[in-house]
Amino acid sequence: MHMSQYNPGPLLKEINLPEDLRKLTIEQLPQVSDEVRQYIVDVISEIGNSHFGASLGVVELTVALHYVFNTPEDQLVWDVGHQAYGHKILTGRRDVFHTNRLKGGISGFPKRSESVYDTFGVGHSSTSISGALGMAVANNYKGHKERQHIAVIGDGAMTAGMAFEGLNHAGFEKDANLLVILNDNCMSIDPNVGALKDYLTDITTSHTYNKVKDEVWNLLGKLSKFGPDARTVVSKVSTALKGSLLKQSNLFEALNFRYFGPVDGHDVIGLAKIMEDLKDIPGPKILHCITKKGKGYKFSEEGNPTQWHAPGVFNKDTGEIVKVLPKSPEPPKYQDVFGHTIVELAEKNDKIMGVTPAMPSGCSLNIMMKAMPDRAFDVGIAEQHAVTFSAGLATQGLVPFCNIYSSFMQRAYDQVVHDVALQNLNVVFCLDRAGFAGADGATHHGAYDIAYMRSIPNMIVAAPMNEAELRNLMFTSQQENMGPFTIRYPRGKGMMTEWKTSMKPVKVGSGRKITSGEDIAILTIGHPGNFAQEAVVELNEKGISAAHYDMRFVKPLDETLLHEVFSKFDKVITVEDGCIMGGMGSAILEFMADHNYQCHVARLGIPDEFIHHGTQEELYRDCDFDAQGIVEKAMLMLPEVKSSLGDQKIKKSV
Secondary structure, X not given: OOOOOOOOOHHXXXXXXHXXXXXXXXXXXXXXXXXXXXXXXXXXXXXXXXXXXXXHHOHHHHHHHHHXXXXXXXXXXXXOOOOOHHHHHHHHHHHHHHHOOOOXXXXXXXXXXXXXXXXXXXXXOOOHHHHHHHHHHHHHHOOOOOOOEEEEEEOOHHHOHHHHHHHHHHOOOOOOOEEEEEEEOOOOOOOOOXXXXXXXXXXXXXXXXXXXXXXXXXXXXXXXXXXXXXXXXXXXXXXXXXXXXXXXXXXXXXXXXXXXXXXXXXXXXXXXXXXXXXXXXXXXXXXXXXXXXXXXXXXXXXXXXHHHHOOOXXXXXXXXXXXXXXXXXXXXXXXXXXXXXXXXXXXXXXXXXXXXXXXXXXXXXXXXXXXXXXXXXXXXOOHHHHHHHHHHHHHOOOEEEEEEEHHHHHHHHHHHHHHHHXXXXXXXXXXXXOEOOOOOHXXXXXXXXXXXXXXXXXXXXXOOOOHHHHHHHHHHHOOOOOXXXXXXXXXXXXXXXXXXXXXXXXXXXXXXEEEOOOOEEEEEOOOOHHHHHHHHHHHHHOOOOEEEEEOOEEEOOOHHHHHHHHHXXXXXXXXXXXXXXXXXXXXXXXXXXXXXXXOEEEEEEEOOOOOOOXXXXXXXXXXXXXXXXXXXXXXXXXXXXXXOOOOOEEOOOO
């Protein structure tokens, strides 16, 4: 990795690890915070390809945490990890920060294999409290009673069930040295939904709380002078808290957490002092910090939070986001085709509803939410609930389209099995970001959905090769009594600039032959069919005649088509943007074994390992299922085909 060409400020330049930060005086922390923020703006504005707003919002919090706590001995867990850029810069990764999310560079999320300061690998929301509690209980058991464990979780992530499961158990572990920091910026990627948001806002604006808070902090301010009597002060404080707060009972107190806050999450000196005091208070505690996403950079503070969540390359002086304008019309993103098509279908079919767990702009359900607000639901970060809520809608005769990123769907697997498939309900699962997700890396790749969905009875599993196919599959899925129906499609652009095609039903379990050929058959599912099309042309130039079949459905398989393939070819390649274990290639091998066919089959797809981050194109190449990978595999399987003069094909008698 090449050295950074970015210049950190004078204080930041000297901070290679948190122990260097701890040598500074508390009065220097505001300057460190400014320099960290500036460094993030400098780098991210140029490299693009990164999250942005979340990290700016927690700069002061990050500086205070590493200043007060003895990391990495004290365990710091970041929820999701979009906000961990400042943390990475302060923990030895400043000079490689410009490689963030690039292939071979550092990950955009905390990752245990990358640094001892990354205590827990994250990427999906709401895992921090459970992870940090496990650490706290382990260290208590091992006798490391002085170790602190801090979970930093946003108000959006706090809406997920798992956060409450963690809080509920933590309140029972009274000896656990756990501090939960609620980073409340009232602004997830999309506006936060649910009653909890109103509750948090209520807390933050209530006068009782603020009055109590002042009294409490005055008392706590005296804490350090009390020495061994600190405990009695703490108990006074707790009764003062309880007394005033019970009038306005506190959810967190009810779960046996000591609640402190709300405090200003951008006052770094104040935060450091508070954290210093909290170290001495035993048991589970929650510190409620109010922050602003995009803080300290004028344009992200004032701009649209969704836009500044991950803005791409931008001019740091003007705040202008650099848009590369295409020279010719470009195909749309698959997500936008979904977003427009569901509205088109819903206009004709009044039973259709839209459901998403907190990703309306990411999956483009926001188009329906705007057009038909009473028929589209953002249910917050709650995939399990999203699926069972969709099942509830379906029992009443409606047809919900439940749109969840493939990687996040893993969280709701039981609900898909137990609440939808077992009852054979008409729920359509649209799995966006299926296959390689690109720069988000291993936590976000949607590698497993073909394997996990095809093993469920009653489930139909399909994948479109282009936009027109996506529209046809969506049209098919909303017909009467289709039962559970999964449609998977990738992140990013399709293939067709003219994509608003008329829709027609597709026979469930029917594939299609796209190209005829003699030497070898290529069977694909979903978008990689386009790579196979390129490969067919290239093979043809090399004197190899390849047939290409788009399977379209992994379940049920098109058996008529497969009988044709195996009767005619003794060499077959399967291609999928998903895990090879249990994927479409496996389904084809099962068919072959069940019908006693003998054939040389090569399976291309995602191998049995976690693949790191890079662009989608880089990852397809690395795993050998892009056009080039298909050509290479076919050449290996057909050594007897030599193209001596380019056009003259000599084939040994087999």
